[in-house]
Amino acid sequence: xxxxxxxxxxxxxxxxxxxxxxxxxxxxxxxxxxxxxxxxxxxxxxxxxxxxxxxxxxxxxxxxxxxxxxxxxxxxxxxxxxxxxxxxxxxxxxxxxxxxxxxxxxxxxxxxxxxxxxxxxxxx
Numbered sequence: 001x002x003x004x005x006x007x008x009x010x011x012x013x014x015x016x017x018x019x020x021x022x023x024x025x026x027x028x029x030x031x032x033x034x035x036x037x038x039x040x041x042x043x044x045x046x047x048x049x050x051x052x053x054x055x056x057x058x059x060x061x062x063x064x065x066x067x068x069x070x071x072x073x074x075x076x077x078x079x080x081x082x083x084x085x086x087x088x089x090x091x092x093x094x095x096x097x098x099x100x101x102x103x104x105x106x107x108x109x110x111x112x113x114x115x116x117x118x119x120x121x122x123x124x
Contacts, residue, residue: 041097043123054078054123061089098124 040055050072052065061078064071079089103119 041123043121046119046121056092059091061092100124 040053042051042053044051050065050067052063054061054063055075056062057075062075063073063078064075065073077089079087081087099121101121103117105115105117107115
């Protein structure tokens with residue numbers, strides 16, 4: 001819930017936060033088949049504003065996102081269609097769920113910051 005002194009959220013800002021959180025929850029980019037927990041999984045951004053829910057409905061991955069308690073993305077299919085027609089995200093089997101917190105620093109090759117801090121929570 002926003003207070004009266006906060007600026008209204010832009011659509012771009014809400015979608016950007018939801019997409020970043022969603023990809024972290026789904027573990028996109030990982031090798032191997034997609035997996036999700038039997039019960040819906042919910043990951044919330046550190047500051048608590050953005051939340052993404054990942055679930056399996058009839059064997060297919062589904063996700064939704066909220067920002068400040070408002071639905072940004074309603075329940076939608078989540079998956080990839082490869083060039084050979086293979087669909088990743090259908091016929092999903094639940095194996096396990098893991099959660100971890102990462103807090104690390106790294107130095108970019110160029111840019112205005114000498115170090116960059118990565119601090120996030122991950123749900124796999």
